[in-house]
Amino acid sequence: MALPTWIAVDWGTTHLRAYAIGPEGVLADAASEDGMGQLARDGYEPALLRLISPWLAPGRVTEVVxxxxxxxxxxxxxAPYRTVPCTPLDSASLVTVPTRDARLKLRLVPGLRQDSPADVMRGEETQIAGALAVLPGFDGVFCLPGTHSKWVQVSAGEVVSFQTAMTGELFSLLSSQSVLRHGMQGDGWDEQSFRNALSDAISRPERLAARLFALRAEGLIAGLSAASARARLSGLLIGIELAAARPYWLGQSVALIGAEGLCATYARALAAQGIAARQLPAAACTIAGLSRARTPKVSA
Incomplete structure (x- = not known):
């Protein structure tokens, strides 16, 4: 493989992903489970080198963003937060990190903060910048489903406001650590159960706590299947997220950024509300965003 011009890195809580970038695009990619949650501060550089060493050469400095x-x-x-409203990225705000290995020139992208109501993001700002490269002139809302889903209002190339919902984390906790876990073992999916629970939660979000325990009760006395229980739990949680985010998506152009399967689920949920959402892959948006971050914007 030819040596990369630079290396793009997406470093989250649970995973580390790196992409070797050449003049024509991605030359290679690699991933590990060395996320922030598994590392002490002195473990980051070794974790990065374990992944990207094959792309480095002696005496050659490689830019990593x-x-x-x-x-x-x-x-x-x-890398201190930048405050909205602002552009999702600003190459002048990238933070240079001292490294022991002289082959690395590492810079970090700052996240975004919203002072009222208080909210923060790290990583999503890069995907938003990449999405704007794919959809130039987009005015509307980006939804980034995941562990902590983001709803982001964008206008004139700036992030105006955003809202976070802990939907993915709640699903994980409830399905694996709460009393509901007993009825969630197994695979499968019941689409009608998902749609019914979604509609119920959007129309009456205040009933969530009662609807959650009903999953346990129906498993005990009515033989509710694991496929139906998991689909209903997903529908309830996405439903209350959509209810809370209604000011973001109602009457707006919406684009989804994330994993294909999860974005498809959100797209179906939004379609039930009359919203046709576009879907963009997370990795491609991340790479496009990091490419924008490393290149200063030239004024016309």
């Missing part, structure tokens, strides 16, 4: 939790207060080196 990274986004995500690597720049958090608990990460390798803190």
């Amino acid at each position: 990274a986004c995500g939790m690597v720049g958090s207060r608990q990460g390798w080196f803190e």
Whole structure:
């Protein structure tokens, strides 16, 4: 493989992903489970080198641009938040990180903060910048489903406001650590159960706690299947997220950024509300965003 021009890194809480970039695009990619949650501060550089050493050469400095939790207060080196409203990225605000290995020139992308109501993001700002490269002139809302789903209002190339929902984390906790776990073992999916629960949660979100325990009760006395229980739990949680985010998506152009399967689920949920959402792959948006971050914007 030819040596890369630069290396793009997406470093989250649970995973580390790197892409060797050449003049024609991605030359190679690699991933590990060395996320922020598994590393002490002195473990970041070794973790990065374990992944990208094959792409480095003696006596040659390679530029690395990274986004995500690597720049958090608990990460390798803190990259202070930028305050909205602002563009998702600003190449002048990238933070240079001292490294022991002279082959590395590492810079981190800052996250974004919203003072009222208080909210923060790290990593999503890079995907938003990449999405704007794919959809120039887009005015509307980006939804980034995941552990902590983001709803982001964008206008004139700036992030105006955003809102976070802990939907993915709640699903994980409830399905694996709560009393509901007993009825969630197994695979499968019941689409009608998902749609019914979604509609119920959007129309009456205040009933969530009662609807959740009903999953346990129906498993005990009515033989509710694991496929139906998991689909209903997903529908309930996405439903209350959509109810809370209604001011973001109602009457707006919406684009989804994330994993294909999860984005498809959100697309179906939005379609039930009359919203046709576009879907963009997370990795491609991340790479496009990091490419924008490393290149200063030239004024016309």
